[in-house]
Structure formats: structure tokens, C-alpha cells
Amino acid sequence: MARYLLHRFVQGVVVLALVAVVVFVVSRLSGNPVNQMLPENATPEQREALTRSLGLDQPLTTQFARFVGGILTGDFGHSHRFAAPALDLVLSRVGNTVALALAGLALAVVAGLTLGVLSGLRQGSHLDRVITAVVTVGQSVPSFWIGILLILVVGVQLKALPFAGASTPESIVLPALTLSVVPTVSIARVTRSSVVETLQMDHIRTARAKGLRTGELVRRHVLRNAAVPVLTITGLLLTEAVGGAVITERVFAWPGIGSLAVEAIAVRDYAVVQTITLVVAAAVVVVGVLVDLAYMAVDPRIRMTGAAR
Template identity: 65%
Template sequence: MKRYIIGRLGQGVAVLALVAVVVFIISRLSGSPVNQMLPEDATEAQKEQLTRELGLDQPLPAQFGLFFVKILGGDFGESHRFHIPALELVLSRLGNTVALAVVALIIAVVIGVALGMRAALSRGKLVDHVITGLLTIGQSVPSFWIGILLILAVGVSLKWLPFAGNNSPQSIILPAITLSIVPLISIARVTRSSMIETMNKNYITTAKAKGLRGPQIVIKHMLRNSSIPVLTITGLMFAEAIGGAVITERIFAWPGIGSLAVEAIATRDYAVIQTITLIVAFFVVSISLLVDLAYLLVDPRIRVLKEVH
């Protein structure tokens, strides 16, 4: 078991190192930030001086070596737009993105698992057809369009909830609902298919023969034994929500790392772009590891298999 965990940690470190290389190269290929940092009437001498100060006149391997050494020391550089450490700036926005992703995922899990279970238990009936039809329609509708509709209907027309910024606890509701649409559909589909597969297992027949009631069978046997695919998709969806909240944050003016990333790309703020990418990669790797560990808790068979290997 320890060897497995150490091996997964090593894989995670390797992935983060690869991400650092890729984001460094791509950010440099996007162009120099010098023109954005200086006024339009800046002279060539001023541009050359700033290029030297930023170390952009050095060969790429030398730039990457300096970049990597600084990261290992916790120095992610300074935002040339805000003139503060990039890590400090990103961390100040990260909490908003994580809060948005967590609330969206809670909505997605609660509603998605409920819909998936209901559809599975009513397989082939009208309820199943209605739920799967709604999921198909929801999958074909862009989430940003749903966000715009929520703003117009709930925010502008009815004035029930705020729809811009993060000025009150209620401000998170509309963007969280918008961000939850994609994971909700995926979780519901996986729950339905996994439960249908589980319903045909011999131990379900045995449980019914022992006289167990419907709720006991559904929760203790069906849902638990169907939970591994649901855990997988939930972990993936949370990681995707952290890294893919850009559109939602822009629509609702939510002050998270998604909207910050768009601004950083527009101004070629290397330090901020690199910091956001590495932090999102860290979240993805960490969530992947936590999902693997959750497997061991949910299904003892996997725990035994890992111990054997």
C-alpha cells in the first residue's frame, strides 16, 4: 500500500514538472510582455533595457533554469500588471474559485445521483425516458447560455438574486448553478448506467431473497457498489470545475482565477499565467490521488489488490 501511494506521488511530481515545462514554452511563444508593460511612446532603448531586466534576452534553457529554481524556492515571480507577487495574487483569487467549484459540485452530486438512481430504478419506464431526455437536452445546451438566461430571468427580471461580483453569500448561487450543469449531467448518466449494471448482480438477488427491503438494497448494496464510477467522474468534474470556470466567472464577473487567467493572457503576464496553470495542475493531480485513495475505502477488493502488488 505504501509503495502504491509513494508511486502515485512520484507520478504526480513528474506531471507537475512536465506542466511547468509546457507552460513555460507556451507562454514564451505567445510573445513578449514588454510592449504591454511600457507606454506606447517607449523607445527601443527602453524596451531593450526592460527585456534585459526581465531576463528575456537570455537563451530559453537559461530562462527555464532560473524559472524552475525560483519555483522550487516558492518564488513564482511578480505580476507586471499588479506589481505584486504572482503567487500572492493568485491565492487571493483562488478561494473564490474553489468555493464556486465546491458549491457547484455539491449541487451536481446531490441532483445528479438522485436523478441517476431514479432513472435506474425506473429503467424503461416513463420516468426513465423523461430523465434521460432532459439530460440529453441539457448536454446539448451550452452552459454559458444557461448562465445568460439565469441572469436575465432571475437576476434582471425577477431581481431575486445578484448576478455580478461577489458582494454577498447569495452571489454564488447563479454562477454555481451554471457551473454545475455539465458535471450534473455526467454524474447522473454514470450513476444510472452503473446502478443498472449493479442491479443484475447475483448479490442483489441474494439480498432480495433474504428479505431486505428496497431502501436497504438500494443504499447498502446498489449505491455503494456503484459508487466507484461515480467517485471517478466526480473527481474529474471537480478538477474540471477548478480549471474550467473561466467562462462562468467572466459571465458573472466572479473574481476567481478563471477571470484572472483571461486578463493575464491578454496582457502576457507570464508570472500569473504560469502560477495559475501550475496551481490548477496541482489540484488535478491531488484530486486524482484522493480519488484513488477513496477507491480503497469504498471497495476492499481494490485494497487487497494493491497490497498484493
């Protein structure tokens, strides 16, 4: 186990190093932030002075070395748009994004597992066809449209829940519902396929022949065997929710790193864009390790393979 964790740690470091290189190069190719920071009538001397103060007059190799050195010492740069350290700014927003992602994914797991298990157990029935139709519709509808619909109906007409900002605990409900739609569809489809496949296994047929009740059969055998692919898609969806909640955060004015990234990109705020990218990449690496550990806890065969590494 220790060797496996060390192996994954080294992999994570390599991934983050590659991400650092890519985000540094791409951010420099996106344009000069001086053009966004100064008015159109700024003099060449003012532009040159600001370029020097930001260190953009130095060679790219020097800029990259300074960028990497800052990361190693915990200095991710200073935001010229928000006049604050980039890391502090991102960390002040990342909690809101994580809370939204976890809330949306929790709703998706509950709804997706329920729909997938019911559909898989009743394969070919009217219930299966209805659930399949609902899942297909959910997959076809854009999430931002669902968010706007929830705002109009629940927020504006019914005035049941707040729909902008994060001023109260109830503010997370509508964006979490919006964010849960796509993951619910994915989890439901994977769960249904896993349940249908598991029900064809010999030990399941034996358990049924012995008279094991359906509820006990699902709890002890079906869900456990179907857990590995569900864990896979759930881990992927969690990283997507953390890194890709931009549209949902913008629709509901949710103060997370998605909306912060949009603002930073618009003004070429290199420090903030680079920090957000590295934080999300680190989250992806950590979630990947946690999913692998969950595999080992669920499936003894994977546990033995991991211990042998």
C-alpha cells in the same frame, strides 16, 4: 499503503515537472509582454531596457533555470500587470474558485445521483424517459447560456439573488447552479448505467428474493457497487471545475483564477499564467490521489490491490 503513496508522490512530481516545461515554452511562444506593457510610440531604448529588466534578453535555458529555481524557493515571479508577487495573487483568488467548484459539484452530485438512481431503478418507464430527455437537453445547452438566462430571470427580473461579483454569500448561488449543469448530466448518466448494471448482479437478485425493501437495497448494495465509476467521474469533474470555470467566472464577474487567467493571458503576464497552470496541475494530482483513496475505502478489492503495491 506507504509505498503506494510514495509512488503517487513521485508520479505527481514528474507530472508537475513536465507541466512546468510545457507552460514555460508555450508562454514564451505566445509573444513578448514588452509590446503590451509599453505604448506604441515607445523608443527602442525603452523596449530594450524593459526587456533587460524582465530578464527576457537572456537565453531560454537561463530563463528556465531561473524559473525552476524560483519555484523551488517559493518565488513564482512578479506580475507586471498587477504589480504583485504572482503566487500571492493566485492564492488570493484560488479560494473563490475552489469554493465555486465545490459548491457546483455538490449540487451536481446530489442532483446527478438522484436522477441517475431514479432512472436506473425505473428503467424503461415514463420516469426514465423523462429523466433521459432532461439529461439530454442539459447536455446540449451551453453553460454560458444557462448563466445568462439565470442572470436575466433570477437576477434582473426577479431581483432574487445577486449576479455579479462575490460581495455576499448569496453571490455564489447563480454561478454554482450554472457550473453544476454539465457535471449533473455526466453524473446522472454514469449513475444510471452503474445502477442498471448492478441490478443485474446475482447478489442483488438474491437480496430482492429475500424480500429486502427497495430503499434498503439501494442504500446497502446498489449505491455501494455503483460508487466506483461515480467517484471516477466526480474526481474528473472536480478538476475540470477548478481549472475550467473560466466562462462561468467571466459571466458572473466571479473573482477566481479563471478570470485572472484571462486577464493575464491578454497582457502576456508570464508569471501569473505559469503560476495558475502549476497550481491547477497540483490540484489535479492531489484530487487523483484522494479519488484513489476513496476507491480503497469503498471497494475492499481495490483496497487490497493498493496495499499490495
